[in-house]
Amino acid sequence: MIEFRNVSKNFGEQNVLDKLNLVVEEGKITAIMGPSGAGKSVTLKLLMGLLKPDEGQIFVHGSDICALADDELASLRKKFGMLFQDAALFDYMNVFENVSFPLYEHTKLSDEEIEKRVEASLNEVGLENVNQKLPNELSGGMRKRVGLARAIILEPPIVLFDEPTTGLDPIITSQIGDLILETHAKRNNTFLMISHDLALSYRVAHKIAMLYKGQIVEFASPKELKYSTHPFVREYLQAQLNLEGSR
Amino acid sequence: MTKFFDQYVEPFVSSFGRIFVSLFNASRVALEEMGRMLRMLWASCKLVVTPPVRWQLIVDQMQFIGVGSLFIVVLTAIFSGMVFALQSGRAFAIFGAETLTGAVVTITLSRELAPVLTALMVTARSGSAMAAQIGTMQVTQQIEALSAMAVNPIDYLIAPRIVAAILVMPMLTSIFDFVGLLGAYIVSTKLLNIDPAMFMEKIRYYVDVADIVQGLFKSIFFAVILSLVSCYQGLQAQKGAYDVGRRVTMAVVISSVAILVADYFLTALLF
């Protein structure tokens, strides 16, 4: 279980998170939605211990990650996989080296074994024949998918996705949705996903959290969310309907 | 009278005060930065000895620093040796002691010129590259990605660079010694018409192994300075390409100055 308790985060004068509370259930898929710049990516980085909160606590499996020593934090991070918003691939490594990196670092698998795993996971995200390419030689969407493959290659119990489908075409987007559902069905891991894609969230998420003005203003299942009375949530959903209507 | 004071004395005094305050602040910041760098060095030392030792990364970095800087070091060495022989040979000729040229050049090279110039060249070539690489990784979140994958950036990026620099710098300095001497030999024997046998004989007589060892010892110190400063500056880059550029400049400037300052104190205190 992951719990944010009264977490605040400021950057200088700017208050990004304001006593945020959120409980992410184990074995569930939770989506965080909210306006651009609301602090969604910051929330994930806080959870990974990449940023420190100014106030509040973040619990993962009962321990407050802000109180952990460096080596304890490192061993906790082995339970996580993370897809960064702009993939954050190592730009001097080719695709194969990027995706195999966690395997070489944290497992004792043989080279052939690793090659097989990388091949399989690149196929899962719909990529082939890209092993030798450098990140700069890929399209944005391809980079995102390589990042996704890297995030889940160790089959971690908790995976954080920062906008897994932004910039992808509808076919790949739906394929990524399948991938998330399949992976989840197979291993029952905890997924925390940031997305602006309402359709994807409705399809895969058990719970959707709405982040607005530094707080979670709504936390509900996709079905319940449609009946939310919070003005911002209504506006968000209405805007989505307008978009669909204009098609 | 008060007008005179207001117009001339007061601004002078207050600007003096301001300079003093900003100097004080600057040195406080510098001390803080030094503290952080030393902590990073300590963390690297601990991580280097905890298994698994990252030999592959160390070797890669040795290759990058060593092979990459070899050409420029050789070039610097040959010309330094040549010009130094030319100058000192001519000076010695005034009182007929030109056969001492070889010995003097060797001592100066091995004690000072080789370690210092090698360190400056490696700073310019490899220190700048270290700062740029690490700085770029920092601003593109690659360092965060490393941490997120439970890989310590100090262990993966910094420690191997420091170790590699420590291993490579004495080698490059030895090469500088040798090539510099070669340059001096060519100029002395071909241009200044010093007898080759006498040239070598005086070196054998006056030059001590301790001279060479001193230079190599210094080069290890310089290796730590340049790799530590460059990596640290790279890690400080936060705000994009402009910041990376600024940090690269700072890495080179600070390393170079620190090398020269350390050189003085090492010489004064240890030898």
Ligand SMILES: Nc1ncnc2c1ncn2[C@@H]1O[C@H](COP(=O)(O)OP(=O)(O)OP(=O)(O)O)[C@@H](O)[C@H]1O
């Ligand atoms: N390292 C940082 N330094 C200063 N401010 C930051 C930093 N990281 C984020 N911010 C600020 O925090 C706010 C939230 O950023 P964040 O990246 O979390 O937004 P987001 O909700 O992920 O938005 P998007 O949907 O556009 O990705 C932004 O206003 C941003 O300016």
Ligand SMILES: [Mg+2]
């Ligand atoms: Mg974001």
